Amino acid sequence: PCTSFAAIMLGARQLQASRCARQAASSIKLNHRMVGCKAVANGSTQPRRASNDDKKQLIDNVDCFIFDCDGVIWRGDSVIDGVPETLDMLRAMGKRLVFVTNNSTKSRAGYLGKFTGLGLKVNAEEIYSSSYAAAAYLESINFDKKVYVIGESGILEELDLKGIQHLGGPGDADKVVALKKGEYMEHDEDVGAVVVGFDRYINYYKIQYATLCIRENPGCLFIATNRDAVTHLTDAQEWAGNGSMVGAIAGSTKREPITVGKPAEFMLDNIARTFGLQRQQICMVGDRLDTDILFGKNGGLTTCLVLSGVTDEETLLSPDNSVHPDYYMSQLSELLTVKEP
Numbered sequence: 001p002c003t004s005f006a007a008i009m010l011g012a013r014q015l016q017a018s019r020c021a022r023q024a025a026s027s028i029k030l031n032h033r034m035v036g037c038k039a040v041a042n043g044s045t046q047p048r049r050a051s052n053d054d055k056k057q058l059i060d061n062v063d064c065f066i067f068d069c070d071g072v073i074w075r076g077d078s079v080i081d082g083v084p085e086t087l088d089m090l091r092a093m094g095k096r097l098v099f100v101t102n103n104s105t106k107s108r109a110g111y112l113g114k115f116t117g118l119g120l121k122v123n124a125e126e127i128y129s130s131s132y133a134a135a136a137y138l139e140s141i142n143f144d145k146k147v148y149v150i151g152e153s154g155i156l157e158e159l160d161l162k163g164i165q166h167l168g169g170p171g172d173a174d175k176v177v178a179l180k181k182g183e184y185m186e187h188d189e190d191v192g193a194v195v196v197g198f199d200r201y202i203n204y205y206k207i208q209y210a211t212l213c214i215r216e217n218p219g220c221l222f223i224a225t226n227r228d229a230v231t232h233l234t235d236a237q238e239w240a241g242n243g244s245m246v247g248a249i250a251g252s253t254k255r256e257p258i259t260v261g262k263p264a265e266f267m268l269d270n271i272a273r274t275f276g277l278q279r280q281q282i283c284m285v286g287d288r289l290d291t292d293i294l295f296g297k298n299g300g301l302t303t304c305l306v307l308s309g310v311t312d313e314e315t316l317l318s319p320d321n322s323v324h325p326d327y328y329m330s331q332l333s334e335l336l337t338v339k340e341p
Contacts (some may be wrong), residue, residue, distance in 0.1 A: 062283040067097065068291075070231060071308055088121075099127050134197070138162065143164065147166040148168045222256075228243055262286075
């Protein structure tokens with residue numbers, strides 16, 4: 001039988017109503033998601049300058065402080081004001097202190113000499129450098145081949161202490177590539193890892209040698225002590241950091257490195273295991289957002305930024321910055337106010 005015109009119109013109205021209901025439901029869901037996003041965005045807190053109560057609570061709740069060195073303890077070869085007194089106070093309160101640095105130019109023994117020379121009382125086992133982290137990482141994977149080093153004596157000394165064979169480093173500082181017609185560079189096929197640390201004497205020979213090892217030796221590891229963009233080698237200005245050296249090798253090999261210094265997880269795992277610490281017991285104090293604070297936040301630590309190094313307050317509070325410490329202060333010695341009556 002033929003369908004009546006009234007029935008057709010009724011069906012059309014029902015179909016339209018169904019479409020409208022679906023659109024409304026969809027709109028409600030979309031608006032709900034948008035409201036949720038706005039709530040999260042509006043709920044994000046600005047970085048908080050530590051009050052005296054915050055400092056007291058921080059010290060009461062933390063058993064171990066991990067300090068970055070450059071920009072927190074010293075700048076170049078100068079101790080930052082109030083640091084010796086602050087460290088003495090924390091030790092007197094029974095706090096464990098650990099000093100970490102991404103600068104790989106010295107070994108732990110070398111850094112102990114620097115601490116002592118600056119009048120700071122520190123034990124060798126409290127120092128954790130990225131040069132040591134590189135050697136510790138290789139030891140942790142039972143590495144048994146040779147290492148080619150772009151870097152300075154700190155890496156070589158730490159590799160020696162682990163009994164790991166190495167070549168390169170300062171020994172290749174004066175080597176020149178002439179690029180004559182038909183020139184061909186030989187490389188050691190027993191190299192199983194290239195470690196790239198800060199190297200004031202980096203040259204084209206080192207870059208090419210490292211590139212050949214990584215690209216042509218099967219399974220060769222590419223290890224970076226850190227990828228810091230800049231560093232405080234003197235107290236007068238910032239200098240290009242190890243990120244520039246690592247970038248050269250990453251560019252020529254089209255490989256990303258295993259990073260063992262901050263903010264990589266390996267360094268924190270090794271520190272916690274060595275000293276028998278739980279993450280909630282530790283506060284990371286640093287001057288960099290992208291290494292120190294990120295290192296702490298990724299590891300579940302309390303974090304405190306000091307403005308005595310790389311990061312200034314304008315950068316910290318910028319809407320473009322998404323890495324927020326739990327607290328921040330002008331410099332480490334602000335903790336001394338907890339002693340005041």
